[in-house]
Amino acid sequence: MWLEGSDGSQSPAVVRGLPTGRRLNGSRVLSPLGRAVTEEWVDWHRNYDSDPTLRERLRTVQARLREALDRLPAGPVRLVSACAGDGRDVLGALDGHPRAGDVRALLVELSPDLVAAGRAQALGQGLRGVEFRQGDASDSSVYAGAVPADIVLLCGIFGNVSDADVRRAIREVRSLCAPSATVIWTRGRFAPDLTPTIRSWFAREGYEELSFVTVPRSTKAVGANRLLSDPPPFRPGVRLFTFLPKEERPSSRSETPRRNSRAPTPAARTRRGAGASSPNPRRSTVPRLRR
Ligand SMILES: C[S@@+](CC[C@H](N)C(=O)[O-])C[C@H]1O[C@@H](n2cnc3c(N)ncnc32)[C@H](O)[C@@H]1O
Numbered sequence: 001m002w003l004e005g006s007d008g009s010q011s012p013a014v015v016r017g018l019p020t021g022r023r024l025n026g027s028r029v030l031s032p033l034g035r036a037v038t039e040e041w042v043d044w045h046r047n048y049d050s051d052p053t054l055r056e057r058l059r060t061v062q063a064r065l066r067e068a069l070d071r072l073p074a075g076p077v078r079l080v081s082a083c084a085g086d087g088r089d090v091l092g093a094l095d096g097h098p099r100a101g102d103v104r105a106l107l108v109e110l111s112p113d114l115v116a117a118g119r120a121q122a123l124g125q126g127l128r129g130v131e132f133r134q135g136d137a138s139d140s141s142v143y144a145g146a147v148p149a150d151i152v153l154l155c156g157i158f159g160n161v162s163d164a165d166v167r168r169a170i171r172e173v174r175s176l177c178a179p180s181a182t183v184i185w186t187r188g189r190f191a192p193d194l195t196p197t198i199r200s201w202f203a204r205e206g207y208e209e210l211s212f213v214t215v216p217r218s219t220k221a222v223g224a225n226r227l228l229s230d231p232p233p234f235r236p237g238v239r240l241f242t243f244l245p246k247e248e249r250p251s252s253r254s255e256t257p258r259r260n261s262r263a264p265t266p267a268a269r270t271r272r273g274a275g276a277s278s279p280n281p282r283r284s285t286v287p288r289l290r291r
Pocket of ligand 1: 038041042044082083084085086087089108109110111114135136137138155156157243
């Protein structure tokens with residue numbers, strides 16, 4: 001069920017914007033460079049196997065998602081997830097949930113391997129309402145037809161974009177929201193901790209805070225906010241955020257446990273950026289989903 005993933009090439013050090021080629025039937029064709037970028041993220045997903053705090057973050061996201069489903073009235077539920085990875089948060093939350101059959105979900109992810117893995121998993125769970133779309137989650141156009149959404153996931157994004165883009169995403173994502181939509185988001189609290197500011201930005205944009213949970217023994221944090229103000233109409237073609245080159249990402253300051261138990265040398269730290277996730281040159285398969 002799980003597909004063969006990366007081929008061992010290293011992630012490029014600096015890539016700005018989205019390295020895609022032409023479009024075919026609405027899906028993006030990745031350039032060799034784009035393919036290498038997405039391989040970095042296939043590798044990132046392996047941290048779910050080695051990092052218990054990342055799994056705790058996952059459980060927290062899933063709990064917030066189930067609570068959001070529990071709050072919604074009977075009938076269809078629309079959900080969108082930006083930069084969805086292999087969708088284990090959504091798929092795990094829906095597994096056995098009484099509202100799973102009501103959910104029409106669009107999960108947008110750049111990596112073809114992660115999309116393929118997520119599709120296979122959704123199929124295996126019999127979740128016919130879950131669609132994975134390979135595309136650019138930072139362009140609002142990709143959500144056309146799937147919004148306004150009752151639940152929006154922005155997980156694994158805020159640590160990889162500029163502070164200004166976090167602000168922009170919080171503002172612009174309202175146009176993906178249905179009235180009273182729940183937005184679930186993550187961000188590390190590594191210094192300088194932006195989460196107090198992020199929470200104030202949500203408040204300023206008319207969201208109430210449902211919860212803000214920190215993961216013990218880590219900097220990880222999960223927020224859930226509900227939009228109380230009237231959502232603006234959906235507008236295609238709006239840029240929601242832009243992933244930064246790896247060295248410039250705030251998440252490069254975080255504490256990502258290493259698969260190799262030996263401490264990194266100072267030189268290795270400098271090459272990778274201190275505490276940044278470490279690409280493993282010996283890649284094999286997309287990691288198995290754990291719920
Ligand atoms: C930190 S991971 C988070 C994955 C997932 N949301 C989770 O929390 O497990 C970031 C993901 O964003 C994806 N990504 C990065 N830029 C993207 C873009 N412009 N459009 C779609 N996906 C993107 C990466 O491929 C990667 O899977």
